[in-house]
Amino acid sequence: MLISEFLLLGAVLFCIGVYGVIVRKNAVLVLMSIELILNSVNINLLAFSLKYNDISGQTFALYIIAVAAAEVGVGLALVLLIYRNKRNISLDELSEMKG
Amino acid sequence: MIAVENINVGQQVGFGIIALMMIVGAIRVVTNKNVVHAALWLVVVLAGAAAQYLLLAAEFVAVTQVLVYIGAVMVLFLFGTMLTRSKVGNDENLDNRNGAMIGIPVALLLLGTLTYGLLKTYKAERLPLKNTPFNIQQLSDSIFSHYLLPFWALSFVLLAAVIGAIVLARRD
Numbered sequence: 052m053l054i055s056e057f058l059l060l061g062a063v064l065f066c067i068g069v070y071g072v073i074v075r076k077n078a079v080l081v082l083m084s085i086e087l088i089l090n091s092v093n094i095n096l097l098a099f100s101l102k103y104n105d106i107s108g109q110t111f112a113l114y115i116i117a118v119a120a121a122e123v124g125v126g127l128a129l130v131l132l133i134y135r136n137k138r139n140i141s142l143d144e145l146s147e148m149k150g
Numbered sequence: 151m152i153a154v155e156n157i158n159v160g161q162q163v164g165f166g167i168i169a170l171m172m173i174v175g176a177i178r179v180v181t182n183k184n185v186v187h188a189a190l191w192l193v194v195v196l197a198g199a200a201a202q203y204l205l206l207a208a209e210f211v212a213v214t215q216v217l218v219y220i221g222a223v224m225v226l227f228l229f230g231t232m233l234t235r236s237k238v239g240n241d242e243n244l245d246n247r248n249g250a251m252i253g254i255p256v257a258l259l260l261l262g263t264l265t266y267g268l269l270k271t272y273k274a275e276r277l278p279l280k281n282t283p284f285n286i287q288q289l290s291d292s293i294f295s296h297y298l299l300p301f302w303a304l305s306f307v308l309l310a311a312v313i314g315a316i317v318l319a320r321r322d
Contacts, residue, residue, distance in 0.1 A: 052158065052161055052162065052165065052205070052276070052277045053272075053274060053275065053276060053277070054272050054275050054276070054277050055268055055269060055272045055273070055274075055275070056165060056169075057202070057206065057277075058268045058272060059265060059268060059269075060169045060172070060173075060202070062261060062264040062265060062268060063173055063176075063261065064172065064173070064176055064195070065260070065264070066257040066258075066260050066261040066264070067173070067176040067177060067179075067180055067257065068176070068180075069253075069256065069257055069260060070180055070253045070254065070256070070257035071179065071180030073246075073249060073252055073253035073256060073257075074180065074245050074246060074249035074250055074253040075180065075244060075245060075246070075249070076243070076244060076245055076246045076249070077185065077236070077241075077243075077244045079185060079227065079230050079231055079234065079236070080179075080180075080185065080188060080244060082227070082230075083179055083188060083189065083192050083227065084179070084180060086192065086196075086219070086223065087176055087179065087180075087192075087195065090195065090196065090199045090219075093199065093203075093211070093215075094199060094202055094203075094206075097202075097203055097206040097208045097211060098206055098277070100206070100208065101206050101207055101208075101277050101278070102275070102277055102278070104278065106284050106288050106289055106292045107292065107296075107297075109208050109210070109211055109284065109289055109292075110289065110292045110293055110296075110297050112203075112208070112211045113210075113211060113214060113289075113293070114297075114300060114301075114304055116211070116214055116215065116218050116219070117218075117304050117307075117308065118304070118307060119218075119219075119223070120218050120222060120223060120308075120311075121307050121308050121310075121311035122311075123223050123226050123227070124226065124311050124312070124315045125311050125314050125315055125318070127226055127227070127229070127230040127315075128314065128315040128316075128318035128319040129318060130230055130234060131230065131233055131234065131318070131319050132318050132319065134233070134234040134235075135321075140234050140236075141243070143246065
């Protein structure tokens with residue numbers, strides 16, 4: 052296997068995730084796009100872990116999974132709170148801080 | 151990139167099928183008009199990622215991916231969809247107006263830059279076919295000795311996330 056195959060797969064998933072973050076308006080869908088980005092990073096880390104024969108990549112991947120789980124929990128709690136106050140989770144409705 | 155010798159054909163075909171499935175699933179996640187369908191396509195991508203981790207000889211990370219992402223995170227997403235009462239059928243109001251006009255050029259530019267850089271740097275470098283993959287003991291040694299301080303920090307992050315989620319979502 053070539054290392055660039057895995058790295059290119061990670062790059063493609065990363066770009067699709069970035070596209071989702073830019074295009075989507077619904078907050079839950081933006082969080083899903085962020086999950087795509089985090090997974091692409093994990094693929095990269097594991098590919099480098101195998102390439103350089105270093106276990107640190109797998110350790111980092113596990114830490115990223117844990118942080119992503121925490122992020123989704125807090126993010127969905129925030130979305131729920133926004134929905135309760137505004138009856139809407141469109142991100143362009145949250146314009147109170149615009150001068 | 152394609153014309154190299156001594157490739158493991160089975161591994162290569164498996165990688166190709168799973169990668170294609172993941173890319174199609176990811177595109178469906180960011181273009182679908184239905185929130186629940188987007189969440190279910192995300193399951194395809196996450197399961198494919200777990201399979202790729204197995205191809206990369208990281209079986210513990212693959213199992214963790216299945217448990218944490220497909221088990222817990224997807225349930226959270228479906229609960230989030232349910233509690234915010236998103237429309238169950240198709241919803242035309244999920245995307246920004248003219249979002250694709252910005253999103254497609256940005257994504258393609260990023261992809262071009264990354265592809266150029268990666269192919270230039272790792273032109274035909276092979277992944278080693280190792281005889282002794284890492285086992286879980288080495289992984290736990292790494293976590294609990296060398297990376298112990300980040301592990302503690304992570305436990306505080308998880309604690310703060312649990313308390314924060316409860317405080318934010320509680321009805322008072």
